[in-house]
Amino acid sequence: MSNEIDLHGLTQIEAVETLVKYYNRQVKAGDYRRIDVIHGYGSTGEGGALRLRIRSFLARHTDCLGYEPGESLRPTNPGQTMVFPAKALPDALDLLGEEILEYCATAKTLSKISGKFRRHGDTRILASLKGLEKQGAITSFYKGQYRHYQAITG
Template sequence: MSAPWCRRLGAITVVPSLQYLILFCGISLCGAIAVHQVDLHGMKTTDAIACFIRAYDNALGSGSGVGAASRSGSRPGSGSGSAACLKVVHGYGSGGLGGDTRHAVRSLLKANPACADYVLGEDVDGNPGYTIVYPRRRLPSGSERLYPGIVDYCSSPKTKSDVVRRFVRRSTEGDIGRALRELENGGRLRSFLKNGRRHYVDPRSDRGWN
């Protein structure tokens, strides 16, 4: 940020208090705003997501106003005290068509609207290579983030190997296996053996496969 009312403090830009400051596409914020930044260039998607989560948690912990907003259900920074936002520099992929990291970060945010507000870089200055995130509460754990996608994928029977191949670019094999166990224990997936291999299926679409 290069506006004259910003000042640099190490890696953090602090915006002095302004009444109803409109920052990044008209999101209203009150109080001081600490703008953190994380650069995910050159990382594998799974490593980039882990790095993003750490930076997200740091930003969440640094903004007392954000914590208050998450408890009250109001927008970040809408209460008193300071708030924080996170600029996630993920790049836009080869040829500007979008990269795996950008897609993974934005898909995670889109799947958890109660956890954070966010603004796309292309809606700020036409640059799709970053996303501005306003944390409200902690994001789900690695295995929990996979729940919706795995359940949807298992609308027809899938083996663990099938699921791992489908989601390994988004998460670790350990998280995928943990998600399968948790979904089965919670009744959101049913498993059965067929030809010596365990298959998983969404019981809502179960047609008696076994």
């Protein structure tokens, strides 16, 4: 049985969420076999958006998994990444928090954040922002009448 997941045609957020669900379902079942993640190589010649997003996500979670780009295969396949599960990945709310942190590298208003992540709903967005503030990962401040959120780096 093939142990692969094809993420073609998904948005970046959908692709990460789909991968996390698949990965966690496998780990919870005690299955630690390699997962071949098919994300495509992009048409720009610089790496597609999905490939870059998936690999960036994997790089942030090396405490939970190992991974190897398809370029290391013979023959090479830049449209694939091999993932080696070790333990479960963070849940969806934590993933939303990561997305918000990345988005707020420069200060953003709540309106901008809500617009960007609207598919998650205001309740989840506000809960995630509150959690990030409690963790000290994000700060908020007022600029005029608008509240801004900015990720704390370093």
